[in-house]
Amino acid sequence: MQVSSDFSSSAFTPVTFANASIRKPAFSQTPAPSPVGRETDDELRSLRQQLIALKKALGTLQNPFPLSHRARIGGEQTQAATTSSSTDLGLGSTPATATIRQSTEEVNTTPTSFSPFGPAFTGSSTSSPTLGGVYDGVNGTDTLTFQVTNGGIVGVSPVLSLEVRNSQAELLETISLTLYQPDDPFTLENGLVLSLGAGSLTQNDTFTIAVSNSVGSEVNPDKPYNGTRNDNPNLEEGRAVSAGSFQVNGTTIDVFANDTLHTVLTRINQSAAGVTATFDGDHETVVLTHNTIGASPTIELENDTSGFLAATKLSGSSSVQGQDEIPDADKPLETLSQFSSVQSGSLLLNGVAISIDVLSDSLHDVLARITASVAGVTATLNAAGQRITLTSQDTIQSLEVNSNGTGFFAAAGITEDTYDPTVGTTARIRSRKGLSPFQAKEIADTLQEIANSFNTIFQFQKDKPVLGPSFAAIQFNLKAAVSDTFHSEGTRFKSQAGINFNFGKSAKHVFELSLSGFSRELLVTKLERNPSLANDLLFGSSAPNDKGLVENLLAVATQTTNDLNAKLGLTGVFVDVLV
Template sequence: MRGDQGIEVAYATRNVMTVIQTLQNLFSSYQVRSSTQSALSSGPERQVQDNSLTDYRRARFELRQLYEKLETLADLMDVKTRFKLDLPDARSTSGLGLDLTHTAAALNSTEEINATPTSFSVFGPEWNDGSSAAITIGGEYDGSHGTGTLTFEVRRDGTHGEDNLRIRLEDPQGNRISNINIRRNHEEDRQYSLNNGLFLTLGPGSLVDRDTTTIEVFENVGAVVDPNKPLGGIRNNNPNLQYGLPAIADGSFQINGESISVNTSDSISNIIDRINQSNAGVTASFNETTEQLEFLQNTLGAAPTIDLQNDTSNFLQAMKLDGATVVAGIDPETVKTFAEVDAFSGVQSGEIIINDRRIAIDAENDSVTTMIDKINASPAGVIVSFDAQSQEFLIEAEDATTVLEIDGNGTGFFAALNMVEGRVDAEALSNGITRQRSYDIANAFTDLFENVNFLFNDFSFKDRADHTARFRAPFAAAFSALYGDGESGSVFGLRYDGSADASSRGRLIDLDRQTLTTNLQTNGDQVKRFLAGSDGGSGLIQDLLEATRIALSNVSHALGQSGSFIDTYA
């Protein structure tokens, strides 16, 4: 065995000796605090805020999954564990196979904001020898002069509006295209054709004889809008909107009834920010690849939409949104009514019975989601959940001493959920998976760590308040004892990062798969010693089981529920 591996084993063995005592002390502190709080409170324990209640239920579900995965890992490593889950529950015998696609309504520009297949540059070329009457180029290049440089040369100088002026225009080969005669009596904003779809206007000032300037034209390079230039910008501040559409004007338009103001001094990016900061309920963005403006409903599902109305600014037309069609969002089949889902075609309206409590079901209006809410709100004494990953439905008694009994009562509800009806008594449950190859164990660790990291990710819960410490603290204590006082560590490829940033992002612990599988194959006894314990030590698996037991007990206590474990060593 390599020296560094020996250090790992010694380090791990030294630390695991203290973990159970640390966790027991932590659990005792929670029990004392909880008992004191109960004595001081005249109301029931289960008086927690709505968000906290939702978070505790979610944490409880994750902790139960975590415990079962630890038992699976223990079976793979042939590790005997002390505690078993002891809550009567009923679950789907197989996944429901539902379509859980959940999207939001979307609305995009019908094409590129500027779909012109040709282009030119720049809008405002500068004279090379001091002429002050600025040229501005506009129009849509027709490609008739190919790709290259167009040259403008002053052939008759003077002051615009006072003298007759002439500018010679040459193509990329130096051939004259035309002589542009600018008479002193012409209107100052007159457009002079370049005989290729483009035109120029001449600003106030003078032209110097033989002064020159140029622009580039592109036959096969499309025009590109600039979302950061003002909508009413001129010359080289022109945002390059599609030529020929009505000009942007100061005004407004509505999204879902919310008024969005538009000014010619605004850019597309300014309008996007204004939309996203409004109460329109949509997120706008500019897609640089497709050169389109895109709207996405902030609320998932088929009902929320994107409604554009009452444009007085011409903005929607300029963005190619005036003829756009909304792509409706999609509801997952857990949200759709039973009558809408093929898998639930056998469900009938009526009443289901759970623990002698009747709960109404309406096949035309109820869904998996509404029935979960109905059952959880009922006095049946159960907690219902749906695991989107396994697509299994779980009904769990709130009390370890409760008998769970479910009856579809002719509705076909439980049959559609692949659940066996009848009575479920409290009993110890465990998985009996045989020893597998090293990568099976690595897979089990990967699956396990996903649940641990979920519990530490702030975004997993509606309320990120201090109540999360009830289920996080036992794990933090366990990892700290296992990996020492430092913020991070690694043993046999099982990597821990206890920094605040890592834990809040749900990156508390992860796996170096190659290191773990290599050690399992070459140093299996040493790895098992770390996982299962030796010389009175508890090992990683037992420590995490103990942490899970404490966390689950804390959460159950907060929810006003009884214990959830039996001691198999007692």
């Protein structure tokens, strides 16, 4: 049966029920045109929340109720049926980690190198040569010799000249310095920059430097930022650090021109920034580690006036957030070696199916799902996280444990069996038809939750003469779902199980858990005696395509929720994973 949703601009997707081939009730037709009421987004959001609550309650009833249970007859001093893991599970945890922030790359990424920065002339020359720049590798890996070919006084003599030769004495370059002033830079053909200090150059005096096109340059963390010649800290070309400051987590860190990398890091460590700063020499990076472990702490860097953050490649870096301790029991089952053999599916407790998804469910998830189910079993993991205990919530009910092909209980060290309560010598255990009182009350409570959500939906806009299009559509579709389930039409629907509906205008509640005016306790009694009456109504009979009330209501609630999400967006709504 297709239920129409042709209500003005509501644009709800039609829902098709399974029993279309069985009958053609009046609800299969589009309702006659009527005045269109108004509805606000806030009203629609409230409607969506009730639909989500309805879906959640319906989702707990996924399988027909057991038709019998094992119970204690007579006796005294009964203790609930229970079983536990036979051995420790060996669970642990992933330790908490700290937030870190480090250089985006090596402090000096130059792929070539040369040394020394401040060589010395042989002989009597008093001028001090200084080398800088970036070696382009054109001369390979070699030793270069600089020889004075025209001497004089730096800054006085009109022309000074030197020759550059490789280790094979081959001439690489002739340097001619006309009217040269002390410390003026001169760029060589291989990218290096030569400067000569005040003093004399003696004919034929030499100095040498080593160059490499295969060994990269490295920063020296113990040389001052304002160091020259052989005190040069060897920062990457174009990077420099001067007097100034920067902030770490709001704490100001001063930087002085004569600081070294290590002295600045020490200053960070001694501050109130709450981080530990280190230099990783193997990777040539600065690493900041928060002193407080866990997922919450952050490392903020800002307001740099010294150039330190740029020179150390911390500018533009981002934090790798720490993580809190993760117990093994909170990790997906497939990640735990103890549960690697478990398969997704459904285990059975007292005949009630409990779903397991090893890709997403943790051990705690499964145990919580068992406890929340209508199986009447409490599942716990002891404080040390090493053994699972299953205990019947009803002291007179047996505990039936079945992995149902998932392998869960074998992995948990629990033998699949039927466990009886511990009873006195005059007591005996027998199989009894129907549900136990505890099971029946648990199911009745769940049905009451469904009824409450269902009735709330029919209370919306009750004081308005004309329903808004969305409210009219959902009420129409829910009524159609009930009509389809009961295989009848009209405004009142009664069942032998005590699950009844009254869509009449004078009805106080649409969904009632009673029969012929009796109280809800009648439903509990009927579930105890004959759960098959409720099974046929809620889950469908053995007839083809007879899906039952739960599936029909879920179809309407799910489709309408999706349509409301499309209309309103998902802002401020918890994601509903029930399908």
